[in-house]
Amino acid sequence: MTLVSGPTGAGKTTLLRNALRTWRAAHPGGWPGAVLLGQNPATQLVADTVEEEVAFALVAAQVPQAEVARRTARALAVFGLADLARTRTEALSMGWKCRTLLAALHALEAEALFLDEPYAQLDADGQTRLDAAIEDWLARGCAVTVSADRTPETIAGLSAFRRHDVHPETGLRPEPGLAGAFCDTWAREAPPLPGPAAVELRSFAAGHEGAGPVLRDIDLALPTGTITLVSGANGSGKSTLLRAVAGDLPVGSGRRQLFGRTDAGLAPATALVLQDPELHLTGRSVRGEIAAASVLRQGGAEICLRVFGLADFAERAALTLSHGQKQALVLACAMATSPRLLLLDEAFCGLDADALEGILGTLREIVRSTGLTVLAVTHDPGADILNFADAHLRLAGGASCRGVALPPGRRPGAAACCSGARRLSS
Numbered sequence: 001m002t003l004v005s006g007p008t009g010a011g012k013t014t015l016l017r018n019a020l021r022t023w024r025a026a027h028p029g030g031w032p033g034a035v036l037l038g039q040n041p042a043t044q045l046v047a048d049t050v051e052e053e054v055a056f057a058l059v060a061a062q063v064p065q066a067e068v069a070r071r072t073a074r075a076l077a078v079f080g081l082a083d084l085a086r087t088r089t090e091a092l093s094m095g096w097k098c099r100t101l102l103a104a105l106h107a108l109e110a111e112a113l114f115l116d117e118p119y120a121q122l123d124a125d126g127q128t129r130l131d132a133a134i135e136d137w138l139a140r141g142c143a144v145t146v147s148a149d150r151t152p153e154t155i156a157g158l159s160a161f162r163r164h165d166v167h168p169e170t171g172l173r174p175e176p177g178l179a180g181a182f183c184d185t186w187a188r189e190a191p192p193l194p195g196p197a198a199v200e201l202r203s204f205a206a207g208h209e210g211a212g213p214v215l216r217d218i219d220l221a222l223p224t225g226t227i228t229l230v231s232g233a234n235g236s237g238k239s240t241l242l243r244a245v246a247g248d249l250p251v252g253s254g255r256r257q258l259f260g261r262t263d264a265g266l267a268p269a270t271a272l273v274l275q276d277p278e279l280h281l282t283g284r285s286v287r288g289e290i291a292a293a294s295v296l297r298q299g300g301a302e303i304c305l306r307v308f309g310l311a312d313f314a315e316r317a318a319l320t321l322s323h324g325q326k327q328a329l330v331l332a333c334a335m336a337t338s339p340r341l342l343l344l345d346e347a348f349c350g351l352d353a354d355a356l357e358g359i360l361g362t363l364r365e366i367v368r369s370t371g372l373t374v375l376a377v378t379h380d381p382g383a384d385i386l387n388f389a390d391a392h393l394r395l396a397g398g399a400s401c402r403g404v405a406l407p408p409g410r411r412p413g414a415a416a417c418c419s420g421a422r423r424l425s426s
Helices: 012-026 050-060 065-078 094-108 124-139 176-189 238-246 286-293 300-307 323-335 353-370 383-388
Strands: 002-005 034-037 112-116 143-148 162-165 197-206 215-223 227-231 251-258 270-273 341-345 373-378 391-396 400-404
Touching: 002 012, 012 034, 012 112, 012 143, 034 094, 050 065, 050 094, 065 094, 065 124, 094 124, 124 143, 176 300, 176 353, 197 238, 197 373, 215 238, 215 373, 227 238, 227 353, 227 383, 238 251, 238 270, 238 341, 238 373, 270 323, 286 300, 286 323, 300 323, 323 341, 323 353, 353 373, 353 383
Parallel strands: 002 143, 002 162, 034 112, 112 143, 227 373, 227 391, 270 341, 341 373
Antiparallel strands: 197 215, 197 251, 391 400
């Protein structure tokens, strides 16, 4: 096994793609040969259900039906998907989509696998299952190459792997020192601050049309000018929570109030950053994407470009960036709209430690200076993200949240309550 590590945008994906071409040139004509799993699971699914996705390549290759059934059942079990076999892939969370694709690779029994940031989308259980699968692949003689911006904690426990560091001096270069200048621009362009409560959900239930509620009995209160982190396992309802707060999903029952308003539909002065950054991009250059989104005064878009570390990539086509660079760009575009409420759905996946530290510090400075309210969700609340937040809540299967104590030093009043969780404050 080989681990390819390096900062965001260092060329890890390019290296894996070149390695795949080299392997196929050296081993022509074999099936299934070598396979590459890309960073974005949403763009790689082809079948309607989880079971059909896992079996798809085997059926296409006319593998005997009994063998297809055996391999599919085993792969579903390995990645904890047996109970979701008949679930439509479009309804899966990003983490479960990643598990589904990994299960399809497991069923394929390829000779070489190239996995681009596979750990980034997985919760703790998913990461442990991937470790076990890698051990199995290696035992079968499969060559495995994995990329990561840093060594995942679980992968370090594997018996042995080679490590190749790619251009450690490259990557995103956020400029947190410019946050003050950006805030000056923001203060002149942003609408007046709303009342003390940015978000209030009471006895709230929401879900997708034509299906039962994903969220039930949610009580949530976010004071203006605070950062709240919601964590939970893959599929626990985190993305549904953000979309419901934004007004992008119908309210099943209860009350949703934003900035004192209970209007249905999309929330005013709100920026929602989705898990898949490509859904936000329009085909412009990096500079063009920010300029198109910006409502800042002249020069504000350029400051935004620099503060999020994108100056070196300003003239590149946005869709050619790495996944982590796209995440940083979408964050920059969201902030250029001068939102009063920022909703972040796994928005930090793919960012290396240095880029993450710089961007989190920038966001916190903007919150302090502008009164921006942030609600962020993640399956992997590391120490750096925990330190970023004023309050941390855990979502358990869409039914409840509970408060989690944070490090000292938070501002008084930076708190959130969900389903009876205790208030959190310093």
